[in-house]
């Protein structure tokens with residue numbers, strides 16, 4: 239059998255050629271093209287343009303990216319090296335504001351840099367590489383654990399709705415929202431998955447439908463405005479979505495339209511689960527109101543994917559890339575440590591405590 243998209247790493251390091259290698263997700267599902275990124279500008283653009291996307295994947299890309307950029311720094315002493323390291327780190331971090339994983343991974347890399355400040359440059363660079371590899375390996379392990387916990391919430395034959403792409407293409411393997419689906423597939427659960435197309439960038443149609451179909455999962459594509467219909471018809475037993483940032487009270491930022499799905503799910507009594515590696519929980523942000531929501535260009539709504547512009551010239555467009563689902567619409571937050579249940583202020587604080595005492 240030929241290679242599928244699942245056979246390629248979403249993000250990889252080619253250390254020998256000093257390159258960050260990504261699947262260009264803007265070309266999917268038509269072409270599977272790998273991009274080799276060398277400069278800070280190439281990396282920034284790839285994240286901004288969603289050639290690499292999804293909260294965990296941009297965290298991994300950021301970690302490998304800053305390692306490769308650190309390798310290029312020419313400095314005689316640590317202080318000069320560090321000033322340039324922070325400059326590059328802040329530049330990469332400015333590419334997308336909502337997903338906390340990017341700043342989380344970059345901060346983790348900075349801590350390694352400081353921890354080894356007394357050592358030689360070569361040794362600092364080596365430690366940065368090890369940390370970036372660790373971040374990616376942990377991502378694989380974490381997603382699998384999220385999958386196990388998520389799987390305990392559903393049963394064979396269930397209908398599952400997902401929004402956007404929180405799949406393998408958004409992580410290093412398994413995805414977050416798709417991890418229970420992939421594990422279920424391995425174990426003969428035969429889920430019926432419904433993928434929202436996810437306007438305006440069509441991550442559901444182009445990416446989720448593509449990767450699940452490539453994995454042999456029974457997936458049905460629906461437009462974003464059809465989720466109420468499939469829920470009302472009893473086709474959905476659970477919603478699994480990913481997230482870009484979870485506030486300390488459980489309010490959750492994810493792809494625009496997620497909040498609408500949660501509202502509809504509540505109406506039809508369908509449990510709504512957010513799948514979140516703990517790196518996506520931002521305990522320093524008290525509520526969703528403080529989460530910065532990225533706004534993107536009007537052309538994504540008026541032109542992209544159409545043969546010719548479909549909206550009137552100069553019409554006003556509002557294009558927030560994410561929305562915040564209120565915590566009270568969320569049934570559970572599935573992390574690598576288990577499922578946090580409402581009230582989330584308490585359950586997430588307890589989770590933080592548990593992590594701190596490990």
Ligand code: MRU
Nearest residue numbers: 291292293404408414480481493
């Ligand atoms: O704009 P995108 O495609 O990066 O948005 C991605 C999402 O909203 C995902 O659901 C989220 O990052 C979680 S990915 C495991």
